[in-house]
Amino acid sequence: MATKPLTGTKVFLMLVAFFGVVIGVNVTMMKLAIATLPGTDVDSPYAAGLTYDREISAAQDQVARNWKVSAHIERRADGHAVLQLDARDAAGQPLTGLKFEGRLERPTDKRADLAVELSEAGSGIYRGDAASVAPGQWDLVIEGDAKGDRVFLSRNRVILN
Structure with missing residues (x-):
């Protein structure tokens, strides 16, 4: 059986094929990584930096109001989560007529965030329901x-079983 000699052309084609496969796999992995990147908090850090002073001022105003807003969230066996807020002013009187919004945010994947529509259910009591809430860690964000x-903002880590 005669073997064919190893020529420069064959070596060149083997190198091109090898590096072509390596580059092709790298490009594919890079595209998949970029397409599934959930880890960004803000789309534009520059724009977020411009609003920083406004956020500090809003936080100082919130502290000065001395409101007491307590939240209770419970995940039921069917996957629905019930959120209830009790909002009181500095004197302990119920806060009425406000518009509260809730959000359940996944700490690692913004694509899984869920909005919770809250409506006033009584004097200072606000309730809302979210469907299909997976168990695990969530950030509960409440805005009033x-x-x-915006007169109120709260962000707390919760674990829903």
Whole structure:
């Protein structure tokens, strides 16, 4: 049986094929990694930096109001989560007429975030329901608006079983 000699052309083609496979796999993995990147908190860090002073001022105003807003969230066996807020002012009187919004945010994957519609269910009591809430760690974000201005913001890590 005669063997064919190893020529420069064959070596060149083997090198091109090898590096072609390596580059092809790298490009594929890079595209998949970029397409599934859930880890960004903000789309534009520059724009977030511009609003930083406004956020500090809003936080100082919130502290000065001395509101007491307590939240209770419970995940039922069917996957629904029930969120209830009790909002009181500094004197302990119920806060009424506000528009509260809730969000359940996954700490590692923003694509799984869920909005919780809250409506006033009584004097200072706000309730909402979210469907298909998976168990695990979530960030519970509560925002309160009065006349179009955000007057309350809270972010807490919760574990739902």
